[in-house]
Amino acid sequence: MKLRYLLVICGVLFLSNLEAQKQQEDILFMVDDTPVYISEFLRVYNKNLDLVQDESQKDVDEYLTLFTNYKLKLKEARALGLHKKPSYIRELRNYKKQLVQGYITDAKVTDALISEAYDRISYDVKANHILVKVSENASPKDTLAAFNEAVNLRNRALKEGFERVRKEVHNGQTIFGESLGYFSGFKMVYKFENVAYNTKVGGISQVFRTRFGYHFLKVFDKRKSRGEVTVAHIMIANKQKDTINMTPEPRIQEIYKKFEQGEDFESLAKQFSDDKSTASRGGMLEPFSGGQLTSQEFEDQAFGLADIGDVSSPFKTEFGWHIVKLYDKKPIRPFEQLKSELEMRVKRDDRSRLIDEALIEDLKERYNISDHQPDLSYFVSILNEDYFKRTWTLPSDFIANKPLVKIVDRQFTYKDFAEYLLKAQRQMEPRMPFSTIVSKKYNNFFNSQLIKYREDHLEEENEEYAFVVSEYRDGLLLFDLMESNIWNISESDSLDLQNFYNSHKTKYVLPKRVDAIVATSTNQKALKKVAKLLHKGLPVDQIKNLVNSNNTIQVIFTSGVMDASHQALPKGFVFKNGMSKIYSHHDAFVVVQVKEVLPEAQKTFDEAKGSVISDYQIYKESKWVKELRDKFKVTINQEALKKVKLQIKSQ
Known part of the structure; x- marks a missing residue:
């Protein structure tokens, strides 16, 4: 599935173009001659109400604007014939093939396998x-x-x-x-x-x-099972950017000694962890269970902590060096919480064969089909040694149109099975009697056609499946349309892109920054000593030797170019050259030596290009939607809209 298509689905909030039931329903609006019914609007509005982040989208009028824009784009996509593209037809077919599995499998067998799987992972x-x-x-x-x-x-x-x-x-x-x-x-x-x-x-x-x-x-x-564990960690990445610390191991050892000296784990994580996604939360990770992480070493260390509050010694993984603190240990999650996840795993596993076998039996019963094989002796008679060489062909006098088997209203002939045999000979198989080969291949052929018949008719029989397919069908159309009209920045856009940048330069600036050395410690007296030594111009390595020892780490240094949001800099830090005052920051103290203040600077076009393209695409789409509103007439039924608002208000 295309990643950007997923973004489309999220962006349009799964809006659907499913045709409304042809009852006496109220039309909410028309796009030229295409009606959109109240029922469709309410269904997608209610479905996505909890998903939207922007409160304005919960307003009916605002949401209606989004919905009409969406319908306009779909109208344009069909006008351009995008629904006839081979790539569109192929991807929709592949999606339906994946989706259909969740709707045709035998529920009883699946549930039994899910229950068994839960017992196994326990x-x-x-x-x-x-x-x-x-x-x-x-x-x-x-x-x-x-x-x-x-x-x-x-x-x-x-x-x-x-x-x-x-x-x-x-x-x-x-x-x-x-x-x-x-x-x-x-x-x-x-x-x-x-x-x-x-x-x-x-x-x-x-x-x-x-x-x-x-x-x-x-x-x-x-x-x-070891169940689920919640930990926090401090990580020093393998690719350490701090020029003062040559390798990550000495830095993690320094931090660990600070912890052993009584400093707060969470505070140390906020100050020094290279895992930026967790540092601001004191290193806290989401809970995980056995086998869930890519790093076995990290998992073993986390589960190896016995009591809440225990902290590991520094250890190494493929990502860097870590210290881990245990916050919680839970047994395996209840069955109901894991059921949907287990179902997906069961269907990808070898045990899915049991589900397939149960499905075939169910479909035979549904369509009143006998287990009895038709007479296959003709096919046995026309096979020869070439089949094992994968060069077998049909005889010139092959009986193509003779009926073989019927599934409801779909008749299969000798030709259909013969074509299956021709393709199947490509598979490497051990030598066996021709009668055995024909019987096995017929079973595979018949089962595949039986399932295909069910798949082909599922959209007519299952309303939920029909809704989901329709959502994907329209979303895929919208993806192709957006990709060709908005997302792909072609050579013809290059000049417009440069002009857009020139017109909006004030948006694309580098913030004020400092090239600085930050010293961090819980010992204010030690920081005063460091400030004096930095002021005298002593190298940092020499200062570290004076204030730290092998057994005691008093101060940790961080250096580089930083803006005001950098984790090492305290809030309210004054950007000016020289030695700063001592600040209180993250349950510790910091002093900063600013080598140079770098002022705000205009980003060049190349530096800002990513942001420029994103902003330009938003501008381009807005302009394009206005053109679509001129091309296709949108007529809102105001009486119907009142009904919609009353119905939503009463929910």
Whole structure:
């Protein structure tokens, strides 16, 4: 899905062009000869009322303006024929294919799998396994050999001990004896997960097959999930920009010593953390659960803190150096809170096959279709060895138009299945009898056509699905229109863009800044000493050696070019050269040596280009909408608008 299309959807607040029911409904307004009904306006207004940030958009008249502008753009998109573009048709088709899955699956089977998944993620299993590798498409001979090898190894493990055999037989090529540690639901393929959770602690499973080969495993432990944890952190990024501190590790150690000396963790985070998204909140992160973070080291450190208020020692991740403080620990969230998330994961997982099988049975019952296969002997007779070489073709006298199977009102012929067979031969498969190939391929063909029939008719049968498809259909049109008319800044816009910049230069300036050294400490006396040493012109490295020691960090320095919003500078800081007074800031004290005050400066066109383009696009769109209002006549039904306002007021 296109990212900018998502922005369109958010920007127009999911406004819909779904045709209203053809009852005696009141028309709210007309765009030329196209009516827009009260019911449609109320539906989208009420749907998006809680989503809007701008209070003006909650005003009915303001919202009506947005809505009519939206309808004008859609009118223009259709007038330009954008709904006929192959790329539009293709993307809409792909979206519908994704969306339809949520509307046609078997709810009972899905719910059972979701419930099972919740039970699985509520516990961690510790297990090791032995795998005899064999391809899914291996010959019967190789498959049997792999199975027998796995059975023999299991028998040895029962007699000699699982771990002894595992370590002895592992060769990393044909046999793998692996220690897996703890894992929970969705961490392994579904078949493997099933066996692991259904094997008792201390037990060795039977041999089972996955797409990797034949396994058996031993379960060593089962424990409750670690649940959810809330922590704050101080981070010093790997790419440290502070010229005084050459590497992040010494800086994080300095900060940690300040904490050990009794300084407040949150205050230190506000002053020094490089994670700008959390620094202002004292380093506080959103709660997370096991497996949710990309950094396993960070997760382990966070969950490793035992008691509320505990703080870790400095540790390193791929992002930099961290100190973590524990604020809260919770068990796994209740089922109802996780249900929708689990549903998405179930449908992406191997267990989705169970959902597909249940769907096929449901559709057969819905459409009163028998499980009985038609006579396929003709197709068996026309297959030959070329099928395994993927060069098979239909015979010249192939019977194309003979009826094969019917799904409700859709008749499929021999030609339809033959074309499926031709495409299916591209797939690498083990050699098997032609009768088996034809039977398997027919089942796949029939099931896919049965699901497609349901998908093709779903918009007629399911009102909610029809609404969602219509929203996307119109949003996609609007994306293409906005991209071609507003977002793409072409060569022809270059001069207009430069002129726009020239006319609005006062908007594009760099704020007043200072090139400064900031010293921070909770010890006001130490800062006075630092101020004197800075005033004398001593290098910062030398000052650090004088005021700090290996065991005590009294002062931390930050340097660079900063504006008034910089986290190191106190509110109300006076921008002037020289040594500042001592300020109180973030539960500590700071003193600033200003090397140079950099005044406000005009940004060049290149420096401001991003902002200029954004502002120009807003200007261009406003002008374009006025042109559309001249092109298409919008007629508001004032009596209908009164009804709308009364209905909204009474809600």
